[in-house]
Amino acid sequence: MVKTTIDIDDNVWKKFSIQIIRKKGYRKKNEVIEQLIRDYIKSESQYDVSEVMLDFEDERSAFEKIRESLDKDDSYKGKYVAILHGKVIDSDPDKVKLAERAYKKQGYVPLFFGFVGPKRTVEIPSPELLRRHEVRRA
Amino acid sequence: MKYDAHNYDPPAPVVRVVAFRPFSRVSEAGLGKIDSGADITVIPIDWAERLALLPSSVIDVRGYDGREEEVETYFIRMEFTGFQFPLVEVLVSNRKDVLIGRDVLNGLKAELNGKKLELKLTDP
Numbered sequence: 584m585v586k587t588t589i590d591i592d593d594n595v596w597k598k599f600s601i602q603i604i605r606k607k608g609y610r611k612k613n614e615v616i617e618q619l620i621r622d623y624i625k626s627e628s629q630y631d632v633s634e635v636m637l638d639f640e641d642e643r644s645a646f647e648k649i650r651e652s653l654d655k656d657d658s659y660k661g662k663y664v665a666i667l668h669g670k671v672i673d674s675d676p677d678k679v680k681l682a683e684r685a686y687k688k689q690g691y692v693p694l695f696f697g698f699v700g701p702k703r704t705v706e707i708p709s710p711e712l713l714r715r716h717e718v719r720r721a
Numbered sequence: 722m723k724y725d726a727h728n729y730d731p732p733a734p735v736v737r738v739v740a741f742r743p744f745s746r747v748s749e750a751g752l753g754k755i756d757s758g759a760d761i762t763v764i765p766i767d768w769a770e771r772l773a774l775l776p777s778s779v780i781d782v783r784g785y786d787g788r789e790e791e792v793e794t795y796f797i798r799m800e801f802t803g804f805q806f807p808l809v810e811v812l813v814s815n816r817k818d819v820l821i822g823r824d825v826l827n828g829l830k831a832e833l834n835g836k837k838l839e840l841k842l843t844d845p
Contacts, residue, residue: 682796695777707783
């Protein structure tokens, strides 16, 4: 652990403090700042497919665990939910609107967007002919 | 716009597509084939890696042979022929071009003139 000091605008710090006290309670600012720094490092760090997939699978399995209870909750039924650190952080019937809101708020970090309802199947039915050189390469 | 007869046989309606990592200027560009049979847009897997895209969801996909598989989806920002799509959910596949599906095409008017090998995209 290190101790550090930063200069920050008075108003920004006051607003931040009030928001944390309201949402998380007293003495939680350090925890939130540390998580923000971790998320920043993650979003800016080199792309590691396996690490990304591990994070994604964690969020996905968290969704699968709570899926049944979400399905019984009228406030989530028929909606998409955004999962971060194993918890629902937002929901919306429109997946794109939800993603836009969630990424803007959290940064471009691993999130899972799950639908509370029946699974959807999409079709990509167009067959494509391989050209001769592609057949040889295949 | 003319169909591309050089890279596709039979000639195909294609546009030049630019895909961006969400909320960033990092981009990849290449050909995008108009595919009104596709429910959802598909981008090359190489692009997803170079753009460092994050998987966002999973979806079941049925191909032309009826086989189904579960795949990850990703969000990108996409541009082509002057049209901008701030956030589009896409699949990735081992291919070189983009398939522009109905999720995107339904926001435009697409006119295909196969006789003249001409494509016209407008936003009426």
